[in-house]
Amino acid sequence: MEQIKQELIAIGKKAKNAKAKLANMSTNDKNKALLAMADALENNKDIILKANSVDIENGEKNGLTKALLDRLLLTEQRIIDIADGLRQVASLPDPIGEVMSGWQRPNGLKIYKTRVPLGVIGIIYEARPNVTVDAIGLCLKSGNVVVLKGGSEAINSNIAVVKIIQDAAREAGVPEGSIQLIEITDRAATGILLKMNDYIDVIIPRGGAGLIQMVVQNSTVPIIETGIGVCHTFVDASADFEMAEKIAINAKTTRPGVCNAMETLLVHESIASQFLPSMIKNFEQHEVEVRGCERTKAICPNAKSATEEDWYTEYLDLIVSVKVVNSVEEAIDHVMTYGTHHSESIITKDYNNAQKFKSEVDAAAVYVNASTRFTDGFEFGFGAEIGISTQKLHTRGPMGLPELTSIKYIVEGSGQIR
Amino acid sequence: MEQIKQELIAIGKKAKNAKAKLANMSTNDKNKALLAMADALENNKDIILKANSVDIENGEKNGLTKALLDRLLLTEQRIIDIADGLRQVASLPDPIGEVMSGWQRPNGLKIYKTRVPLGVIGIIYEARPNVTVDAIGLCLKSGNVVVLKGGSEAINSNIAVVKIIQDAAREAGVPEGSIQLIEITDRAATGILLKMNDYIDVIIPRGGAGLIQMVVQNSTVPIIETGIGVCHTFVDASADFEMAEKIAINAKTTRPGVCNAMETLLVHESIASQFLPSMIKNFEQHEVEVRGCERTKAICPNAKSATEEDWYTEYLDLIVSVKVVNSVEEAIDHVMTYGTHHSESIITKDYNNAQKFKSEVDAAAVYVNASTRFTDGFEFGFGAEIGISTQKLHTRGPMGLPELTSIKYIVEGSGQIR
Numbered sequence: 001m002e003q004i005k006q007e008l009i010a011i012g013k014k015a016k017n018a019k020a021k022l023a024n025m026s027t028n029d030k031n032k033a034l035l036a037m038a039d040a041l042e043n044n045k046d047i048i049l050k051a052n053s054v055d056i057e058n059g060e061k062n063g064l065t066k067a068l069l070d071r072l073l074l075t076e077q078r079i080i081d082i083a084d085g086l087r088q089v090a091s092l093p094d095p096i097g098e099v100m101s102g103w104q105r106p107n108g109l110k111i112y113k114t115r116v117p118l119g120v121i122g123i124i125y126e127a128r129p130n131v132t133v134d135a136i137g138l139c140l141k142s143g144n145v146v147v148l149k150g151g152s153e154a155i156n157s158n159i160a161v162v163k164i165i166q167d168a169a170r171e172a173g174v175p176e177g178s179i180q181l182i183e184i185t186d187r188a189a190t191g192i193l194l195k196m197n198d199y200i201d202v203i204i205p206r207g208g209a210g211l212i213q214m215v216v217q218n219s220t221v222p223i224i225e226t227g228i229g230v231c232h233t234f235v236d237a238s239a240d241f242e243m244a245e246k247i248a249i250n251a252k253t254t255r256p257g258v259c260n261a262m263e264t265l266l267v268h269e270s271i272a273s274q275f276l277p278s279m280i281k282n283f284e285q286h287e288v289e290v291r292g293c294e295r296t297k298a299i300c301p302n303a304k305s306a307t308e309e310d311w312y313t314e315y316l317d318l319i320v321s322v323k324v325v326n327s328v329e330e331a332i333d334h335v336m337t338y339g340t341h342h343s344e345s346i347i348t349k350d351y352n353n354a355q356k357f358k359s360e361v362d363a364a365a366v367y368v369n370a371s372t373r374f375t376d377g378f379e380f381g382f383g384a385e386i387g388i389s390t391q392k393l394h395t396r397g398p399m400g401l402p403e404l405t406s407i408k409y410i411v412e413g414s415g416q417i418r
Numbered sequence: 419m420e421q422i423k424q425e426l427i428a429i430g431k432k433a434k435n436a437k438a439k440l441a442n443m444s445t446n447d448k449n450k451a452l453l454a455m456a457d458a459l460e461n462n463k464d465i466i467l468k469a470n471s472v473d474i475e476n477g478e479k480n481g482l483t484k485a486l487l488d489r490l491l492l493t494e495q496r497i498i499d500i501a502d503g504l505r506q507v508a509s510l511p512d513p514i515g516e517v518m519s520g521w522q523r524p525n526g527l528k529i530y531k532t533r534v535p536l537g538v539i540g541i542i543y544e545a546r547p548n549v550t551v552d553a554i555g556l557c558l559k560s561g562n563v564v565v566l567k568g569g570s571e572a573i574n575s576n577i578a579v580v581k582i583i584q585d586a587a588r589e590a591g592v593p594e595g596s597i598q599l600i601e602i603t604d605r606a607a608t609g610i611l612l613k614m615n616d617y618i619d620v621i622i623p624r625g626g627a628g629l630i631q632m633v634v635q636n637s638t639v640p641i642i643e644t645g646i647g648v649c650h651t652f653v654d655a656s657a658d659f660e661m662a663e664k665i666a667i668n669a670k671t672t673r674p675g676v677c678n679a680m681e682t683l684l685v686h687e688s689i690a691s692q693f694l695p696s697m698i699k700n701f702e703q704h705e706v707e708v709r710g711c712e713r714t715k716a717i718c719p720n721a722k723s724a725t726e727e728d729w730y731t732e733y734l735d736l737i738v739s740v741k742v743v744n745s746v747e748e749a750i751d752h753v754m755t756y757g758t759h760h761s762e763s764i765i766t767k768d769y770n771n772a773q774k775f776k777s778e779v780d781a782a783a784v785y786v787n788a789s790t791r792f793t794d795g796f797e798f799g800f801g802a803e804i805g806i807s808t809q810k811l812h813t814r815g816p817m818g819l820p821e822l823t824s825i826k827y828i829v830e831g832s833g834q835i836r
Contacts, residue, residue: 020754020780024777103799105799109788111798116780118810118811201809201810216638222641222809222810222811223640240833246833246835247835250835254835359442360442362438362441362534362537364825364826365827365829366827367829367830367831368828368829368831369831369834370829370834371834371835373836374829374834375827379523380523381523381529391619391640392536392537392620392640392824393536393619393620393642393811393824394811395825397827406810406811408781408783409784410776411783413785413786414787414788415658415661415787416792417665417668417789418668418672418797
């Protein structure tokens, strides 16, 4: 334990030392480094694939699910895609140095509100080696030092990838210590990291509910909570049935394992008996298991029964819970009671109900007549995404590069005193 | 303990219930309530003064310092000033509802980034009853529910003040539960409050280093860290001596007990022997105790010796530490090693050194040729201040009304799927 702590503090000190230099690295130099890192990944893909095959073998031995093994797996094409991701980050505007606003005070003081990096960002994530490169690219571009703590399942892939990136970065002039991976797989390391307020400015957990909750409960370092999504689609009395069905199928089935997928469909009682039979048939054709309330089951007896727990559940799977509600008010109540304030959609032709839903639903993204699946940095047009914040502090919704920054006020005077 | 917990959860539930209604209260209605609250305070000043006299009596018995008793004391004039503060908040623009930006995606989706309240804000503070009213006013105007936990020394004043404000607020249509005071003075209450993630969205501690650290170490609710300031003024080789002296005296002596006061003066070696004698004489005339490094003492033998600990210390008193440095680089190093990233100032005529100091010093506010005392919501022109953030997340520097808000993305579609 003490040895782990010492190793982590050494990483923290190196990170802290790199901070000021990296914050002042020019956009041109950061972009050159990103491109060099992308090339290095492609040029060394054999090394990466070999390391990845060890992780896959271990994963199979340890009985990882097929879905997890697929997330863990790297292929030649996936490495090319990951490298292209770095090139895309290089092409994005650099948020650092932006003067967000500036004004002059009556006493002549000139105040500039400028964007600066957050400093040292700790990223704690699970078994996806692509997150490693993603996070490195976004942190470097935004002038942030990154300390990575990936899942033990991907440790060999991560070590190989980070080594290659570090070498390319060093050669391109990125300050030593700007990109670091915690190679200790002992879970105690995470606990220590979460208390390293002297070295880490922000921690961003990326992963399932268990990981996020563990970080929320234990971190004394400020965190950005991401990504638990119990998202709803409410089909109002006036909805276009065809549109509603298309959106519901899209929100549920295109990628059921992601946080912006729909988990619960709410249907206005006045249209339930006309709308639900075709909708549920459509779900079944897409191999979606339907768990309905009593009124849903009265209309579609084939549906399983939803329990109270279902309304709280992020299935991350081809399962949907369906509830008939009396009104837009009951729909909003349900969303506020059981939702996670991530993404919520109303399908309606009624102006007043659209206005009501938009103003009374408190979530990162509130939709009218569109799929919740659009809550995503790329779909929003940010060109990048480090995660989706579901907390109120700092930022909310998809996080791109500007969301990885803080503020420095520059105040220019000529001898002013107060 | 269990009973305290139940009482706090009851407060939390009431707060959570008020959230949606308060978030949608119109600016006009909020302003009317603020003005009514201000009138109510003035109309009931006898009740407040009587309650305050009990706190003062208890404080005297318990041996509070003169400075603390003064902070605790309310007078007729102070109540009028506090009420005027509410009227001023009423006159400020309402941040809620602002569309910060909006754009259309290639698929026709219209995305609006809108400002919404943070939700429920917990304020933990010490023995200043004016903070009670300040916090209530700023939270109400920004549509946030507030749960107050003030110092036990001010409990009678706070109960009286909050009761009067609650009555006026209720009559003005503010949702029940929007303004609540935790009347339990048991310290255990704070510990419980810091873990109430289900009910409280953000906690803002206002007070001394001990309080802030306790909150940082124990809160699982997201917090905004405020106000520890070990602020420096660096007098560069090219400084205008008269300006430097005037700024240093201003930064040290006008209100030594606040966080933006200077604690350490750094002086370039090439001018130290010319500059320091008059500067230190000036400090002495202002009854400031000087603690110098060896080189300072060589020039001004009357100064006491500064220890390593002095460089870390926020005196909050008429004491200053003085250090002679070799260069702007050493000054920046010192600031980054011992400072708290609050407010830092360079006094110089040298363009390059000004640029260097501005870009390399990492602090909420970095000054050229001005007093650090300007780091303040009013001095920045925000018209209000709930505290000064010294963390990187969410916001940094003085916090006005917009800093008490979060984001909601509204996405309007016409059937878009992904």
